[in-house]
Amino acid sequence: MSAEFNLISELYDKVLVLKTEGYINNTGGEKIAGEFSKYSGIEKVILDLEKSKVVNSIGISYLIEVIEKLSQINGKMVFTNLDPAIEKTFKIMGIFQFAEKAGSVDEALK
Amino acid sequence: MKVMNENVELEIKLPKLRDIELVADKALEQMGSYFGIPYDKIGEARIIVNEAIINSLEHAGEENPFVHVKFIMTKEKLIILVSDKGKGFNPGEIESPDIKKKITSNNKRGWGLKLMKSMSDNLVIESGESGTKISIIKNLI
Numbered sequence: 001m002s003a004e005f006n007l008i009s010e011l012y013d014k015v016l017v018l019k020t021e022g023y024i025n026n027t028g029g030e031k032i033a034g035e036f037s038k039y040s041g042i043e044k045v046i047l048d049l050e051k052s053k054v055v056n057s058i059g060i061s062y063l064i065e066v067i068e069k070l071s072q073i074n075g076k077m078v079f080t081n082l083d084p085a086i087e088k089t090f091k092i093m094g095i096f097q098f099a100e101k102a103g104s105v106d107e108a109l110k
Numbered sequence: 111m112k113v114m115n116e117n118v119e120l121e122i123k124l125p126k127l128r129d130i131e132l133v134a135d136k137a138l139e140q141m142g143s144y145f146g147i148p149y150d151k152i153g154e155a156r157i158i159v160n161e162a163i164i165n166s167l168e169h170a171g172e173e174n175p176f177v178h179v180k181f182i183m184t185k186e187k188l189i190i191l192v193s194d195k196g197k198g199f200n201p202g203e204i205e206s207p208d209i210k211k212k213i214t215s216n217n218k219r220g221w222g223l224k225l226m227k228s229m230s231d232n233l234v235i236e237s238g239e240s241g242t243k244i245s246i247i248k249n250l251i
Contacts, residue, residue, distance in 0.1 A: 003129045025129060053153075054135060056160050057221035064209075064218045071213065085153025092228040093221055094209035 003054075007031050014043040017105055021051035028052075029062025036066045043075040046108040050081035055089065067098050076100060078108040118144060118183045124163065126175035131163040134179050141183050142250075151250045154229045155188050161222040162192040162244050169196040169242055183250075190230075190246040198237040 003023035010017040016039055018032060036045060045066060049055075067077050077099040079090070090096060102108035118141050124130045135156050142152035159179070166177040174195035182189040207220050227233050232247040 003132055023129065023132065054132070054156065054160070056131070056157075056164055057225055058164065058219060060221065061212075061218035064212060068213050068218075083153060084150040085157050088150075088154060088229070089157055089225060092225060093207075097209055098213060 003028075005031060007035055009035050011039065012109065014041055015046065015109065016042045016044070017046045017048065017109075019048040019051070019105075022054075024049075024052050024055040024059035024063075026058045026062070029059035033062040033065050036069070042070070043073065045070060045075070045077045046080060046102075046105055047077060048080045048105050049083065049086060052086075053083050055086050057089075057093075060089070060093065060095075064095070067095070071098055078102050080105050080108050116184050118181075120179075120181045120183075122179050124167075124177045124179060126167050126170060126177075130167070131160045134159050134163055134181075138181060138188075141181060145183060145185050145250075147183075147185070147250045151248075155190070155248045155250070158226050158229045158246060158248060159190055159192075161225050162190065162246065165222045165226075166192050166194040166196075166242065166244070169199060170194040171196040174241075186249065186251050188248045188250055190248065191243065192246075193241060193243040195241040198239055198242050201235045201237065 003025065005022035005028040008019040016036065018035060022028060070077055079099060079101045081104065082101055120137055122134060124133060138156055138159055139152060163177055163179060170177055178193045180191040204223055206224055212218050230246045231249045234245045236243045
């Protein structure tokens with residue numbers, strides 16, 4: 001068995017919005033990091049996890065990779081529509097020291 | 111799945127296949143629904159279980175590429191038992207990850223044990239040359 005993972009990307013100037021659907025495991029995480037690496041000059045990535053209710057730490061390690069690249073250019077990642085357990089996971093890992101969260105994509109775009 | 115008055119027990123033997131942890135994840139979701147467990151609590155339990163299974167499958171080795179998973183759930187509590195017959199590891203030798211170091215490190219992995227410990231109410235790891243057993247209690251209220 002394998003989990004389906006879909007990614008929709010939208011570009012607004014220097015802001016990349018990535019909307020995920022499905023399990024963020026190594027495959028999902030790799031797709032997110034791969035999509036980010038297609039663009040140059042991105043200063044903000046909004047990662048909308050409304051349709052991702054399951055994650056694992058291997059998938060999250062790819063998100064840390066994106067956060068690292070963004071922090072090198074004073075950019076930032078903003079998570080939106082976080083499931084409570086995923087938000088707690090990020091808190092435990094200390095991810096909010098380097099990334100932000102918002103209630104919705106519109107809020108994060110402001 | 112054995113259903114009793116106040117307990118639901120489930121035992122599964124998972125082979126080493128991609129995303130196989132989702133089988134246990136779905137079962138846990140179903141058991142949580144049966145008892146009406148709050149969404150956030152079952153979500154945390156799912157994170158623990160996924161990490162425990164992924165960790166065990168990594169250590170299970172090729173001779174016995176299976177992980178045994180057992181859940182005992184009541185309305186108040188979930189007991190999670192995950193075991194493998196791999197070569198084992200010394201949990202005391204595992205360094206707790208620090209995001210400030212990980213963010214610049216080439217190895218950004220290694221969060222499983224920290225997540226399991228932080229999300230659970232009790233965690234015991236017994237590991238030796240003949241395998242590893244992880245016993246976890248997660249309060250659900």
